[in-house]
Amino acid sequence: MRSNRIRTTVLGATALLAALSLTACGTDNGNSESSKAGAATTVANTTAKQPPAAAPEKEATDAASGTGTGTGTPKNTAPPAESDGKNISGFTNKAGTTRNITTRNTTSGRTTSAKAPTTCTGSNTRTRVSKVTRPINHLLLTVTNTGNRTCYAYYAPKLRFDDAQAVFPILEDSQPQAVVTLNPGESAYASIGLTGEPGAGPAPRKATHLQVNFAGRNPGSTSGTAAELKLPANTVWDDNGFVTYWQTEMSDALQY
Numbered sequence: 001m002r003s004n005r006i007r008t009t010v011l012g013a014t015a016l017l018a019a020l021s022l023t024a025c026g027t028d029n030g031n032s033e034s035s036k037a038g039a040a041t042t043v044a045n046t047t048a049k050q051p052p053a054a055a056p057e058k059e060a061t062d063a064a065s066g067t068g069t070g071t072g073t074p075k076n077t078a079p080p081a082e083s084d085g086k087n088i089s090g091f092t093n094k095a096g097t098t099r100n101i102t103t104r105n106t107t108s109g110r111t112t113s114a115k116a117p118t119t120c121t122g123s124n125t126r127t128r129v130s131k132v133t134r135p136i137n138h139l140l141l142t143v144t145n146t147g148n149r150t151c152y153a154y155y156a157p158k159l160r161f162d163d164a165q166a167v168f169p170i171l172e173d174s175q176p177q178a179v180v181t182l183n184p185g186e187s188a189y190a191s192i193g194l195t196g197e198p199g200a201g202p203a204p205r206k207a208t209h210l211q212v213n214f215a216g217r218n219p220g221s222t223s224g225t226a227a228e229l230k231l232p233a234n235t236v237w238d239d240n241g242f243v244t245y246w247q248t249e250m251s252d253a254l255q256y
Contacts, residue, residue: 196240
């Protein structure tokens, strides 16, 4: 009897312990599942409340290209530097004002005005005399402006052969439409008919030198120094010859 009682007591204790173990296991599993579910709900709620993260690479690209909405300052957009002062126009400084910068012309420190024209004379020209084949018995006078100012070759040259007292006759029919104007380096021409009709006057005579005087602005006047020229060999002239007015073209002078 006593052993049965002891056995019953042991079995009851064992059953009690097993029940307690089962209860504990069920409680832990429920708490674990509940904790996991609660944690997942908390993370989901937190994620839903936070805004999506910005894309830093996209924002940086937009700011650099000037098309984005960011307020950052692009790194490579420094204001234009003020250079050495050569031809800068419309430069805007930090204060927002615009000013023009120009360089100073260092080639010439002053302004020079063009010199007024003068009269062609023996001192500002070079005069040459040469023999031509056509027309026959003719010489050609060439005067070149060697000065640095424009000069006017007025009327016709006034010629004297050797020690002749009278000026050689001028052919009035050769007068041009306007006064011949010579810029520096330019030339004018006059032809000399050495003789007239045979037997129409004194006999021809030889000459070795020719004096060329330049006419002034006023008719009949003479200006400046004369040019002294050596004539070609065997030059013969008479009082019936002539000299033309100054011409701008050689062909115009040699047509008389």
